Amino acid sequence: MVCSFVRYSDTPVDRETGEDVMTFLLPKTHSLASAPNYHCYIRSEDQIKINDFLKVIFNLDLDRWYIKGMKMGMQQKEVLESFIVSRKLTNLLNDNETLKKRQYREELQLLEERKELLRQRCYYRNQRLEFDPQKYLVNT
Incomplete structure (x- = not known):
């Protein structure tokens, strides 16, 4: 689920002020095959969606x-x-x-x-x- 929100950029993405940066390992899947060639990030809105999904799944x-x-x-x-x-x-x-x-x-x-x-x-x-x-x- 998290992998579906990963976005790619040719250049490093400027983060918003006060936003924490987190490094995580992505699994080796077909959907992320080109990820090592780019800068990967998850938008703030997508982080909120991920949290909502996790709450629903947990409940x-x-x-x-x-x-x-x-x-x-x-x-x-x-x-x-x-x-x-x-x-x-x-x-x-x-x-x-x-x-x-x-x-x-x-x-x-x-x-x-x-x-x-x-x-x-x-x-x-x-x-x-x-x-x-x-x-x-x-x-x-």
Whole structure:
């Protein structure tokens, strides 16, 4: 994914003031075959996109892991610790409260969305009954 944002220049690219320069090794792939012949860089906008992509991928991965663990009957703490260890994020092992809070906020958001959907359904049904009650009343 990062390789898709690499840009080439014949001359060194002037960096913006206050911007950090980072050196990294690119993998040897067909898409970057000509990279050694140029000055490579990633624009600031692309760096923001990369960060957004990484957040989304991380969230999807954690959600998938969390749902799978909960379906297996594991406790929340066990699920989060196993995720941290499996992804080699051991610096978060003692501070898994961050992930717990994130899961809690996600569950609250899902609950709020479900509540809003239920409210809309009730409103819709109520409107139908108020404006055309004969259609829904049983003849006696």
